[in-house]
Amino acid sequence: MPYHDLREYLQVLEKKGLLCHVTAEVDKDWEISAVCRQAFRTIPQARRPALMFDRIKGHTIPLVVGILGGSREIYATALETDQAGVWEKWQRGKNPITPRLVNSGPCQEVVQMGDEANFEMLPAPVWTVGQDPGPYHTSPFVISRDPETRIPNVGTYRLQVKGPRKGGFMINPQRNMRQHLRKNEARGCGTDAAIVFGTDPVIGLTSVSPFPYGADELAAAGGIRGEPVEVVKCLTVDLEVPATAEIVVEGRVPFQGLEKEGPFGEYAGYMGAGGNNPLFEVTCITHRRNPIYQAFLSQMPPSESSCIKAFGREMEIRRHLKNNCGIPVEDVCLTESSGATAYLIVSIKKQNRFQPLKAMMGVWSLNIGIGKIMIVVDDDIDVRDPWQVEWALSFRMQPAEDIHIFRNMDPTTLDPSQPPKDGKPVPPPEQVSSKVGIDATRKFPYPPLAVPPKEHLERVAANWAHYGIREVNPQGS
Ligand SMILES: Cc1cc2nc3c(=O)[nH]c(=O)nc-3n(C[C@H](O)[C@H](O)[C@H](O)COP(=O)(O)O)c2cc1C
Ligand SMILES: [Mn+2]
CATH class of the missing domain: 3.40.1670.10 (UbiD C-terminal domain-like)
Structure with missing residues (x-):
């Protein structure tokens, strides 16, 4: 059975020992970033947990990070499989299942319209403190649609928090949402967008993966899950969003509305310059009662970004080289x-x-x-x-x-x-x-390998204790 929502998935992570609660109160404007960095650089990937910050100073909403790409084991858990099963599971996305429209969903339990909506109530951290211009949403699943075909797209494009109802996107030129912006600009209009935080984990994995233009990531997620994603209509924009999402921010990218965004601490481990990028104007925020906010750790590798990208891209490369x-x-x-x-x-x-x-x-x-x-x-x-x-x-x-x-x-x-x-x-x-x-492949027949015969090595391994060889303890104890 696929996960119904983020909460069900977090319970599974918890049961498998893959989620760790930070119960100490933390400051989102410097501390969350430093704790995450320390966790990623000191804990080897195979033993690294996802983190849930339960108490954030000045905020009521908890934050989860590393829950999709904390490690390859966590990634596999998001797909309800083990690491060896990821490829087969991912292949199911080739048979998309159209999302199912439902009348209501928990993502609209609480509604904040117009001036009531406050983007700053979400605990977006400052990531590269002293160098980023302010807090950033690093794990938005951004939904918009092609004005001609009406096919939706989901992509993760980071968003700078610029005010209670204003954000600044960074969308690379080759990204799918750029085509929506271009088509709407040619008609002299802006683009409706819905920013979703915290969903069934498969949606997050499809949001960060490069599906070809015209592929609906929610339908691909349905294919991988084996069941359609349930969606509800947004209240102020012409879009549909996952019904069980934790938080949905509805709004618009205004016509010709470019503004300075960045600089930002990037995936390559250096500060990126930022640039003139599309604005986002909030029209409404809806959320579940007691919502959970999700973030990705980017910046210097190893990071959640480097782990999640590695898995998704390796599979796309493998599929392309094999099939095409x-x-x-x-x-x-x-x-x-x-x-x-x-x-x-x-x-x-x-x-x-x-x-x-x-x-x-x-x-x-x-x-x-x-x-x-x-x-x-x-x-x-x-x-x-x-x-x-x-x-x-x-x-x-x-x-x-x-x-x-x-x-x-x-x-x-x-x-x-x-x-x-x-x-x-x-x-x-x-x-x-x-x-x-x-x-670096062999181009002609090679000499035999210079190692003892396999059966000798196996015999010795089976009798290893007999030789009394102990490993050196670097602590010297
Ligand atoms: C942690 C993380 C952060 C990302 N941030 C951005 C970003 O800010 N801007 C961007 O254009 N792509 C970003 N990406 C890459 C896109 O999410 C990815 O290319 C995705 O395929 C985009 O969706 P699309 O193919 O529908 O355009 C990020 C990926 C990850 C894993
Ligand atoms: Mn896409």
Whole structure:
């Protein structure tokens, strides 16, 4: 049975020991960010819990973070499976199920119209204290629709809190919602939008994943869940939102309403400059009684952003290379230290010598600027083990033949290594990048491996205690 709402999902996380309550009172304007950062940088991913801040100074609404991308185990739990089952579960999104419209839903238990609506009642933290201009919503699921086809889109685009009824979006040029804004601008109108916080977890996972334009993420979520997402009509805009959502902020992106947004501490680990970006004007806020607010931790990797992006993108790459390019892919790893964007390793069961280069071309043909550095290895190499990848690079690769550099490719977003022009950072629409692809597969038969026979190793392992070998304790106790 799919999760009905965020609350049901949080209970499951709690039961599995994957959610930890912070009961100490915290200040959202500096402390939440520092606690999250400390948790992500000191607790290895496999042991890292999602966090629920129960008491926030000056606020009544609790905040959850890391509940979708705190770790790969948490991500799998959101999909009601284990890590090995994620790929199969995700594939179900290819058979979308249209959302079911219902008359009422808990997301409208409390209604605040017009001047009553106060965006600042939500406990949006300040993330990069001293450098971000103020609090930011990092986990909004933003719903808008194509004015011609009326097909809705859901995407996560961060939002700067600019006042009780005003926000500032950051929507990259290639994002789907940009097309809605462009089409409406051409007709001289603004764009209705609904910002949803806290839903059944599958919706959040589809909101951050790059589905092609025209795909409705709520329908994809329905396909993955195996049951339609229930939606209700918004009260002030022509949109539908998940009925069991915790909080819905309805509003409008005004016609030609651009304003300075940012700078913001970005996924790559550096401050991004920000820019002139679309405004958001709040018309109404609806929420459940005792709502729960959700945030994502971004900034320097490892972060929730790097974990969630890695899983979602690895699956999209694998699907594309397999289904569209016919490459026998074994596994795909986008490293978290590269923000799950720049550094990519793909293993293949190579059938002919053209496939490594084709795998590179296949990845770079995707419209998401992934894989500035891409390494292709054989299927005996574990792409998640840097030691094995370095071994393959060291002894299955000849630099002059196997390193391929391509210029004038699409850029990695927010990559500060792109040199400035006339002393200023190059604006996103003008950015280009070069890419390097390294073929670290074997090109001809190799000598046998220099290790003891497998049966000897197994015999010794079975009798390990007999040898009395103890590990050194670094504490010396
Ligand atoms: C934590 C996190 C934060 C994100 N913030 C932004 C953002 O501020 N602006 C943006 O354009 N994309 C952002 N993204 C990426 C988009 O959510 C992602 O590309 C998604 O596919 C967009 O939806 P769309 O494909 O329907 O446009 C973020 C992703 C994550 C995981
Ligand atoms: Mn989309």
